[in-house]
Amino acid sequence: MERVYLDNNATTIVDPLVREAMEPFACEMYGNPNSLHEFGTEVHPYMRLAFDRLYAGINAGERDDIFLNGCATEGNNTVIKGVWYDLIRTGKRSEIVTTQVEHPCVANACTFVESLGAKVVRLPVNADGIVDPDLLAKHIHPDRTALVSIMWANNETGLVFPIRELARLCRERGILFHTDAVQAIGKLAVDVADAPVDFLSFSAHKFHGPKGVGGLYVREGRSLPPLLHGGEQMSGHRAGTVNVAGLVGMGLAMELAVKNLGYETSEVRRLRDRLEDALLAIDGVSVIGRRELRTPNTILASVEGVEGEAFIWDLNRGGVAASTGSACASESLEPNPTFVAMRVSPELAHTGVRLSLSRFTTEEEIDRTIDVIRGSVKRLRRISPAAR
Amino acid sequence: MAKNDLIGGTLWETYSRKVNDRMTNPRHLGEITEERAAELGGRLVVADWGAEVCGDAIRAWWVVEAKTNRILDATFKTFGCGTAIASSDMMCELCIGRTVDEALKITNIDVEKSLRDAADTAAIPPQKMHCSVMAYDVIRKAASLYKGVAMDSLEEEEIVCQCARVSLRTIKDVIRINDLTTVEDITRYTKAGAFCKSCIRPGGHESRTHYLVDILRDTRAEMDRERAKAVASKPKSFTEMSLIQRHRAVEQALDEKVRPSLLKDGGNLEVVDMKEADGRTEVHISYQGACRGCASAATGTLALIEEALQKELDPGIRVVPV
Secondary structure, three states, X not given: OOOEEOEOOOOOOOOHHHHHHHHHHOOOOOOOOOOOOHHHHOOHHHHHXXXXXXXXXXXXXXXXXXXXXXXXXXXXXXXXXXXXXXXXXXXXXXXXXXXXXXXXXXXXXXXXXXXXXXXXXXXXXXXXXXXXXHHHHHHOOOOOEEEEEOOOEOOOOOEEOOHHHHHXXXXXXXXXXXXXXXXXXXXXXXXXOOOOOXXXXXXXXXXXXXXXXXXXXXXXXXXXXXXXXXXXXXXXXXXXXXXXXXXXXXXXXXXXXXXXXXXXXXXXXXXHHHHHXXXXXXXXXXXXXXXXXXXXXXXXXXXXXXXXXXXXXXXXXXXXXXXXXXXXXXXXXXXXXXXXXXXXXXXXXXXXXXXXXXXXXXXXXXXXHHHHHHHHHHHHHHHOOOOO | OOHHHOXXXXXXXXXXXXXXXXXHOOOOEOOOOHHHHHHHOOEEEEEEEEEHHHOEEEEEEEEEEOOOOEEEEEEEEEXXXXXXXXXXXXXXXXXXXXXXXXXXXXXXXXXXXXOOOOOOXXXXXXXXXXXXXXXXXXXXXXXXXXXXXXXXXHOOOOEXXXXXXXXXXXXXXXXXXXXXXXHHHHHHHHOOOOOOOOOOOOOOOOOOOOXXXXXXXXXXXXXXXXXXXXXXXXXXXXXXOOHHHHHHHHHHHHHHHHHHXXXXXXXXXXXXXXXXXXXXXXXXXXXXXXXXXXXXXXXXXXXXXXXHHHHHOOOOOEEEEO
């Protein structure tokens, strides 16, 4: 059976061009770039090209840094723990302001520094699922706020936060601003010259690059202690032998992501909207968050009378990979914090299914998905006592 | 943490083939009409349990023969995950052919066991155990409707952990008898709290009437009060004491009168059990250190220990080395 992959907010297929570009660095060009001999130095031009592509991709300045690392989780941890170390531990400032809907890597890193004495303020989202800049303005003050950390786009809902405005508020007040841009790269324009963020993290595997490699943007003049101490890689800010193949792959993946942004916002959006319209045509289906406020690839839908885990089970049997925001399916059984923060009614919290497309999603796949979804909703509603 | 825990997303992989199969093709799905019940020659019972808001809801249909109280047919409809659907289906199967009273003895653990492929391999992962509880609850609901009694009257004991079906009394007993001080200990001894973890403390998957943290705190406080009282009213004779009080008295007497001299010679002893036989208290001990294998352990030393306890506590005490 041909499978349809609609879980691109979890991870994406590696673009064949990216895979091809990476291959030599697993084979003949395996040198350690820190070596002085030819094996080491011959990879430098490729690394330079990759960094050029990363810098261009987010419009970073020559004097800014993009530290290569393992993933956005690492970048986010580096920022939160680093700011705690430099500013909160030393008593210069006391608070981190974040939101109730962050990815666990930000949420749990904040809880960790909270246990070390930091005060953490977790802002709710408004009825649209967005962080309101006015609310942020009320909760920050240069005397106490060390860092504001707000995601660029939400992984569950696809809702895009007004990062430029939020970052400006912080810049005006002399407060550091960090954004987890893992769901933004390749789905919308990420421009650090336009949005005055101080730190920004991303992961290659969310935009058709390889897993296990990411980047942390640090604006000129901002400093952070390293999370990993060791050699002089990344000017000592992130030690560990450079993942050359990963860097090369991520560089090209970034270039392709930006190049395909137009396709993403037109064609991927069109396919997404088609799927969304087909879903909404089914009785008792609602979608979380207004369409124009979301990344072009994401749908978080609730289907009345259809429990989330049972739904993705059925879709999986029909060859469609989706994920659920329902509490029942996660291994922890904890209620979904995004739903709680958005005050989504508890019924919907158990019926959530997330479908996320990519530029590799085809028209035929969407047709298939619509068929499978219709069949599954019918079957599960027949099983459910709640359905009409 | 261990090697087996390092790969995530294994939830569905741990479902048994039977769970998979019944999720996909439930055997007892659907509703039973009044007409169908009349055809079968029984009374129709329709029971609802759970709510969509909580993530799980079930409706069960029973046809019960009035003369024998036997369940002639059972079907269900369920809003829930794969485990909930498969458990509902198996619950129906286990009910069919049983009397209502027999059905009341079916627990979620029986349902889970019936869904196993191999007797010693769980059908579902621990965190999904609570999804099978609903299938048990709806039996009680249906039985109460059939009998025309309140549902509470059918529950013999107050259950704290629904997943492992551990009662309040069992948990209190195990804390007292084993002198437990942590929730992890309670889970180790009883399995309460090992599955969905809702009963450990407020704020879990579901809210509960009783939480292990509270039971532990309250029972420990009760034990402390009793201990204080026991100390205050020392003159109470050994034979009047409860087994726990007797155990404490024996330990105290051993600490004061026996252990110091044993320790001096590099030995020690442990009380491993206490029993009542013919109105006498038997204290079973196990020697440790140098006492173990010492020639006098079965003769002179033993006599000294027994004498000390008889003198301190009660002439009826016998000491038995094990």
